[in-house]
Amino acid sequence: MSQNNNPQRQIPSIDSLLRSEQGQEMKAGAGHELTRDALQAATLACRSNITTLTAMDGPEIQHWLLDYATNWLNDLMSPALKKVLNLTGTVLHTNLGRAPLPRSSIEAMITVASGASNLEYDLDKGKRGDRDDHVEAWLCRLTGAEAATVVNNNAAAVMLTLNSLAFNKAVAVSRGELVEIGGSFRIPDIMKRANCQLLEVGTTNRTHPRDYSQAATEGVCAIMRVHTSNFEVQGFTKSVPDKELADIARQHNIPFINDLGSGALTDLTKFGLPAEATARDAIAQGSNVVTFSGDKLLGGPQCGLIVGDTDCIERIRKNPIKRALRCDKVTLAALESVLRLYANPEQLAKEIPTLGILTKSTDDIEAMAATVAKTAEPALAEWANVRVEPCHSQIGSGALPVDLLPSSAIVLTPKLDKRSAVEDLAAAFRHLPVPVIGRIHDGELWFDLRCLPESETFTRDLDLLKPPRC
């Protein structure tokens, strides 16, 4: 216990801390200003922690401050965006970065990121080219569309399409499709921001062809379909098939815009997965513009793909807002290399990680869960009971919302009889060098192992775990 009755006086000045050996080292690494900020943060923390302070003598306080400042600096200087293990059971998890990219895409990204490229340069003609050129032919080939363009995400694709084809005009959308996707993407709001007027047709559960025909007669300038990505209406329902919507639109000489959301580039039933609308089908059914995400089922980088009739795509490309929403070279390089993989559908599950994960056999996941549990059990003996349980993974990102994939999980039941025990355990896993993210259910922590590449990826850091003390 310090003899001084004002413990604050014991705190050394920032300048003296800066002059100390450790202070000098910090300065050499992080520079004067950051080191000063770190020491200031340490001083503040020390002042607000009187109990710590009064229990220490002068040299101890100095030591405490320098350690605190070093940790503060290390935290600040380590990457904010880091790799995590997604064991939530949702494969395409928007909060966890959605699709992992194929090796070849990562290499393509490194190549274009490292130097100059022919991003907007036509090497044959020796003059200016268009950045869409690198992917348009592939997108047309893979979807059967006449033309294609790319923007930053599918939300941008929808916004730009509406703003280009229906500026200051009305667009018909079924009341059953006025969806909200993840917080800020709501069709009525997007319409407003795109400067379009929403004409709601039909009802929540049933919309008929005549509802759209009537809207077309009343002068809407487009018909839009929005994939009801994250929910399903069951029971007394009716919606108008794409082909019929396309016919109605054609009769009135207006475009039919089809937002697929996830959208697939290939028939997923070939891989034993539930059917999801493909862009090719949507085009074949007569959609004039089809929009979908690059980083959902497609398994590529974050981007929004717009494919369709030449005249519509031309209008979209000429919209000055396109310039504000265009993709960068790194995204285009990744996208192009993923599209090339689609040239050979036989190899897809092997080449595209998202499809590999979605098609992983339940037996393989179960075997991995058994291996993981064997190591986890002794490693966690003090804190939790470990068992293996069957579970269901979700595809996520609005794809196939009701279809679940059988999987296997390890389930941790905290031994500590404390209300926050499971949250504390989950937090301990989130603070591992490679944070592990699971799902809490009924007071237990579930790790669905579908997205785990191999058992060591999970088990090797377990001895670094610092769960709450009993």
Ligand SMILES: *Cc1c(COP(=O)(O)O)cnc(C)c1O
């Ligand atoms: C996911 C989704 C979007 C938004 O796509 P982002 O790529 O997340 O911008 C738009 N429409 C539908 C139907 C979707 O499912």
